Amino acid sequence: MSEKVKCLIIGSGPAGYTAAIYAARANLNPVVYEGLQPGGQLTTTTEIENFPGFPEGITGPELMDRMKAQAQRFGTDVRFGYITKVDFSGYPLKVTADHTHEIEAESVIIATGATAKYLGLESEEKYRGLGVSACATCDGFFYRDKDVAVVGGGDTACEEASYLAGLCKKVYMIVRRDELRASKVMQKRVLTNPKIEILWNHNTVEILGDKSGVTGARLINNKTNEEKIINIHGFFLAIGHTPNTDIFKEYLQTDKNGYIITEKGSTKTNIPGVFAAGDVQDPKYRQGVTAAGSGCMAAKDAETFLAEKE
Numbered sequence: 001m002s003e004k005v006k007c008l009i010i011g012s013g014p015a016g017y018t019a020a021i022y023a024a025r026a027n028l029n030p031v032v033y034e035g036l037q038p039g040g041q042l043t044t045t046t047e048i049e050n051f052p053g054f055p056e057g058i059t060g061p062e063l064m065d066r067m068k069a070q071a072q073r074f075g076t077d078v079r080f081g082y083i084t085k086v087d088f089s090g091y092p093l094k095v096t097a098d099h100t101h102e103i104e105a106e107s108v109i110i111a112t113g114a115t116a117k118y119l120g121l122e123s124e125e126k127y128r129g130l131g132v133s134a135c136a137t138c139d140g141f142f143y144r145d146k147d148v149a150v151v152g153g154g155d156t157a158c159e160e161a162s163y164l165a166g167l168c169k170k171v172y173m174i175v176r177r178d179e180l181r182a183s184k185v186m187q188k189r190v191l192t193n194p195k196i197e198i199l200w201n202h203n204t205v206e207i208l209g210d211k212s213g214v215t216g217a218r219l220i221n222n223k224t225n226e227e228k229i230i231n232i233h234g235f236f237l238a239i240g241h242t243p244n245t246d247i248f249k250e251y252l253q254t255d256k257n258g259y260i261i262t263e264k265g266s267t268k269t270n271i272p273g274v275f276a277a278g279d280v281q282d283p284k285y286r287q288g289v290t291a292a293g294s295g296c297m298a299a300k301d302a303e304t305f306l307a308e309k310e
């Protein structure tokens with residue numbers, strides 16, 4: 001026998017927990033499946049200084065613990081586990097948790113987020129959180145007046161390099177080709193910024209460091225095979241994100257990069273009763289606070305959907 005759930009929320013980042021807070025307060029008896037990374041991407045960062053309401057800053061894990069506690073305070077059933085399969089071909093919506101537990105949901109809010117891509121170097125893993133970061137807006141502030149590097153040549157890399165140039169002494173952009181993928185306007189912004197030096201045709205071989213964290217990076221010019229060492233304290237990845245949408249793709253419309261497409265100004269997907277919030281449907285803003293905002297929208301959209309169904 002399947003368990004019957006009124007509002008199933010998949011994912012436990014700011015989008016998932018905000019959806020849970022609103023859904024619980026609207027008596028939708030939400031059940032949250034935390035997923036493989038309880039608390040989401042913010043738990044991988046240290047200090048968060050741009051989430052409104054915390055003028056003194058707060059650590060990522062603490063912020064997420066507080067959101068979880070707030071969701072539970074209103075009766076959200078938070079479960080450690082993850083969704084392994086969905087079947088949105090009929091209604092109620094069928095979902096399988098942990099390979100075996102069958103659920104029939106009247107509404108589903110997908111808040112599974114996205115995962116930043118890394119280069120896959122051993123040294124990158126070693127210094128993750130000690131100078132290696134995939135979020136300049138989160139961690140750039142710690143490198144004030146220092147030298148840093150950004151890897152990538154897309155809009156995100158340009159945006160992050162420009163942001164870091166406002167804080168740091170010097171920003172290297174490590175670009176693997178001899179051109180940028182970014183839009184012309186973003187290209188112009190980095191090409192004209194005197195604090196940004198673009199290292200064309202370069203790949204990162206190793207990130208160097210000591211007990212204090214990152215101290216440099218060893219690069220290779222993929223045209224000339226020449227090696228180069230740059231002295232930096234921060235190494236920022238901006239080579240794209242992968243939205244966590246694999247199990248939904250059979251049913252939901254996604255863009256060419258796999259992000260779920262939602263109706264403009266709402267969190268509705270192409271399947272009635274299925275809503276998407278947070279980074280899983282947002283390749284652009286990707287902030288904790290924007291994810292939380294769209295989580296609120298998803299709960300309200302689910303509430304309206306269920307009310308109209310009755």
Ligand code: NDP
Nearest residue numbers: 152153154155156157159176177181238239240241283284
């Ligand atoms: P993109 O996929 O657009 O760019 C990724 C960049 O990283 C490319 O330059 C790519 O190089 C490089 N790259 C990928 N893998 C590696 C690797 N292993 N080693 C070195 N370099 C690598 O991702 P973005 O996150 O920049 O953008 C995602 C989407 O979001 C885009 O559609 C973008 O336009 C949009 N966006 C818009 C913004 C805005 O409008 N302000 C801001 C941020 C994002 P290569 O070019 O050689 O493939």
